Amino acid sequence: MKFFRLDAAIRVEGSISRSLADLAEAEWTRTFPDAEFVRRDLGRHPLPPVWPIAEASRTTPEDARTREQRAATALGTELADEFLSADAFLLAVPMYNFGVPQQVKTWIDLVITDHRAADVSRPIVPGRPALLVQARGGGYAPGTPRAGWDHATPYLNRILGDVWGLDVVDATAELTAADVNPALADLRPLAHRVLVEARADTIRHARDIADRLRAAPDSRTPAPITV
Template sequence: MKFFRLDSSIRVEDSVTRALADLVEAEWTRAHPDAEFVRRDLGRRPLPAIWPAAAAGLTIAPDARTDEQRVAAALAAELTDEFLAADAYLIAVPMYNFGVPQQVRHWIDLIITDPRADDVNLPIVPGRPAVLVEATGGGYSPGTPREGWDHLTPYLHRILGDVWGLDVLTVRAELTAADTNPAMTHLRPLARQTLAEARTTAQDHARTVAERLRGVPSDQPAAEFGTRLSAATR
């Protein structure tokens, strides 16, 4: 069994997405103590800005590529290798400036330059389970002043679910800036409530995925069993 965990918060201490992801990981470790975790931390170690070189190299024969294009293609292959090898996924992403952090978008863009992932009409990990952890400093739910400003969730669900084929369960904490923003003082009780609900949801989703993976035959990799697992639990 192999789990893939992606962190992307630029904060190490007091990161809500990291803390919620830790809850998911703890549940998975409890259920599958022998499982391997493959980690990619884009917040602490952002990828080099070489997507333009990777994209430019797509239309050039490998032996005609520049050194930079070859390095970019090799990194894209490495990212795709570790992504394809997992049986389940934990993706932790905070909202920055109403959308996806640039380090996450760069990771996605690089994977899509790999020949195994460049056809966005052909899912690369169909049916495999994923927990998506999100955190937003403000509130973007229906009826709030900034309803419709959330450009994080729709994009990630398009890529992770519709393009790559993951079966995504989402954990979301809102109003995480309330404790530090004086203008949001009146929202602090609601922020604590939504965080407590997110913690419960994180653990529930983690248990759901762990239970699904228990149904994988011992002689068959979970990744190969993903499509039938997904169909059986919907």
């Protein structure tokens, strides 16, 4: 069994998205102690901003490509290889400035430069299970002052599910800035409850995915997750 884990938080110590992902990884490791984890940590090791070069390379004849184009193309291939090799996926993504982190967008764009992912109308990992864990400093639920400001979740679900074909479930912690932002001090009890719920959701989803993989260990397109 092979799992792909992506982290994107620029913080390491105290990162909520990383801590949620750790819970999921622990569940999977208990079920599959010999599993391999392919890791891509975009927070600690951001990708170089070479997407324009890789994209230009796609329409450049191979014998006419520059050294920079060849390197950018090779990076896109490496990222796609990592992604396509996995049986299940764990993506830990915080919200920054109401959207996905820049390093996540770069990763997505570079994967799509690979010839296997270039046709965005054809899913590359159809039906494979994925757990998306997110952390957001504020609150964006319906009825809150910033409802509709979450531009990360719709985009991620569009790419991961609609474009790449993953069967995505999610666990989200909101109000994570309440403990450090005086303006959110009154919301700290609510923030703590939301975090407890996010942890429980993460563990539940991770167990469901593990059960699903255990029931269909030789299939890359097992039955959909029941939520």
